Structure formats: C-alpha cells, structure tokens
Amino acid sequence: MQTKTPITKNSKFKPISPDLHADPSARVFKDRLYVYVSNDTEGARNWSKMVNWSVLSTDDMVSWKDHGIIFDLDDITWADKEAWAPDCIELDGKYYFYFPAAANIGVAVSDSPEGPFTDLLKRPLIERSEAGID
Template sequence: MKKIPIKTLVIAVGLQALTTPVFGQEVILPDFHADPSARVFDEKLYVYPSHDAEGARNWKGMVDWHVFSTDDMETWTDHGVIFSLEDIAWADEEAWAPDCIERNGKYYFYFTAGGEIGVAVSDSPIGPFKDALGKPLVRKHEAGIEYMIDPNVFIDDDGQAFLYVGGAKQLGVVKLKEDMITRDGPIQRLDMKGFYEGLWVHKHNGIYYASYPTRPPGQREANRMFYSTAKSPLGPFEFKGEIIDSHSFNVHGSITEFKDQWYLFYHVEGPSHWERRVSMAPLSYNDDGTIQPIEIPPLK
C-alpha cells in the first residue's frame, strides 16, 4: 500500500497541464478513478471507486477496483486492488461503479459487472473480497430495467437494508435480508424526477436524500447532480434541485459525513472523457433541510 498526500497529487496534475484540464478543485486520488462511494468505518474514511483504464476511449477496459482510506482528508492510502473481474466467474467485462457497507462485522462490496449486480464479502474494509454468491444478485432486465448498473446500499435506522440499482432513467430498489446477500422481495420501480443514473441515498435530520446525475433534455452529457427528498427510503421523492454542475462529460458521486463535516465526492474529466479523476467538496445544508448548491469553475 502507498500513502499519497493530496498536495502531491495537485502538483502532479499541474505538471500535466499541457494534456490535463485545470480542475479548479483538488483531485484526491491518483491514476484514473471515478464513481466514488465514500464510507466511514471505525472513524476512518474509505473511498471505493471504479478504475478507468489509462488511454481508453470507452469504459469496456475497466477490470478492477481499488480502495483508498484517510484519517485526516489530507493523506490517502491506496490499498491496491481489492476485487477484480478475475475474481468473478459470471462476468468478464465492465467493472463499473461499486458501493460497500459494513454489517455485523462483515463488509459487503456491491459491484457492477457485465451489466449485472454482484456482491462480494470480506472481514476487512480493504479486502480482499470474495464473490459471495457465484452469480449475480440482481440480473439485467429485471423489473424492466435494461441498464442494471450503479448499486447503492442503504441501511435505515431500524436495520432494514435497501439496494438501489439502475440507469438510463430506469430506477429500482430491493430490500435485503440481514445477511446482506439475500433479497427480501421483488425489485420495486421508483419514480425520481431528473434521475439518469448513479443514485446515492443518505439520511440527515430524519430526511432521506437521493442524489443522482441527470442528463438535461437534448444533451449527451449527464454532468449535473440533482437531488430529491422523502420521508421514507421508498419515497415518494420530491424534487429539490441541483447540487453541482461538474462541467464534465458525466458526474457520479456520494455524500457522507466525516468528523462533523458533510462532503460530496464526485468525479470530473481527466485527459479525456474516459480517464476520470475523483474530487471532493464540503457540503452544507440550509435550515430548511435543503442542500446548498456547490459551485466549481468550468474545466479549462
């Protein structure tokens, strides 16, 4: 494993100014990573991203997942590959956006592979992880959802776990049993204004927040992150507005609290659409529970 100071990363980006956009915000992870799922376990923050292939011009070449951790939001440790397509018998392409959560001393890693959703398990947040089922937990086309991608897992205060899945404006949710690898009932479809992909659910002061990338009408890019709120993890969700415009080809991220400060983790373009970088920004709430929009400068 390797410890990486953020300031070193910022300098490295600056040295590549001829080929790399000027981000206008700190890049926190090295190499090309995207779709950051940020979690806090035992007072340490972990980011589980997808891993873009260097020089790629599509996302077919993504083959593994790393995890990064920090104690202070300044120095990050790369724990290396924690899971890969080589560890999966039922898929051989598209190691896309993941999520991870802890329950009863075990860590459950939900991942996209080959257009389906799997789950792996470990005794440690840094792995190694092992495929828990040997088959997908959620298959493509279930409940009429064509793009079965972007898993997000949420455990409510009463212990009920929910797995959110889907993309291309098709969103579903399924309850999980306490073992976190068994579904408890069918997938339910959810209506979410503006939803395109990459749902992330968190709870703050009794309100359920669903944040997600959106693709404005007539545009190819899903580069803005919107959010909706509800009184239940199953909705109905009320549209609230925009959190961030990434000024990138696409955006995908997560929201979590660490040491009494809330943060938005997200990705922006790297040297190309296909080589993305992970950034973060402090996030704040208004007195009425709405999220204060985050402004970042356009890429240059």
C-alpha cells in the same frame, strides 16, 4: 465571471490519487473514510475496459492511503467487462462490496473494509433484466 484556479504541484487543491479512478462511493468505518472506486484502463475510450475496483482511505482528509485493487473481474466467473460504480456496507463485522459488472449486480464479502473481497454468491445478486448501465 468565474475564474478557475489551475491545479499545480504546489496548489492547495490536491487529488487524492494520481490514478484514473471513477464512480467514487464514500463510507465511514471505524472513524476512517473509505472511498471505493472503479478503475479506468489507461487509453480506454469506454467503460467496458474497466476491469477492477480499488479503495483509498484517510482519517484526516489530507493523507490518503491507496489500498490497491480489492476486487477484479478475474475474481468472478459470470462477468468479464464493465466494472464500475461500487459501494460497500458493513453488517455484523463483515464488509459487503456491491458492484455492477456486465449489466448485472454482484456482491463480494471481506473481513476488512480494505479487502480483499471474494464473490459471495458465485453468481449475480441481480441479473440483467433490461438494458442499462447501473
């Protein structure tokens, strides 16, 4: 039988953030690990209340920096709900942040993996064609 060790303040198991994050996507840029996350709204009971994205980073897997909100649904005109499951890539010194929102997929750009990001196309990169969440 497997027993689970509870996570306590003095536990060796420490979460990287006390906040309500979901859908992590991990990338390494310039020897630093970045974890892009969507943020749950406290008290929400479904994903339609997820309204922004954040990034956390580390270079030693022990000390984590929360860079805060890097992109928000308020930053785009074509969606107002369902901000989840982000990812980010680097190409030629620019960072491209891909994100689902309102059943579409968008792309934002920044000069830094820490953001802030701006909506690159001012419209979805991929528009909803059939029902689904991703």
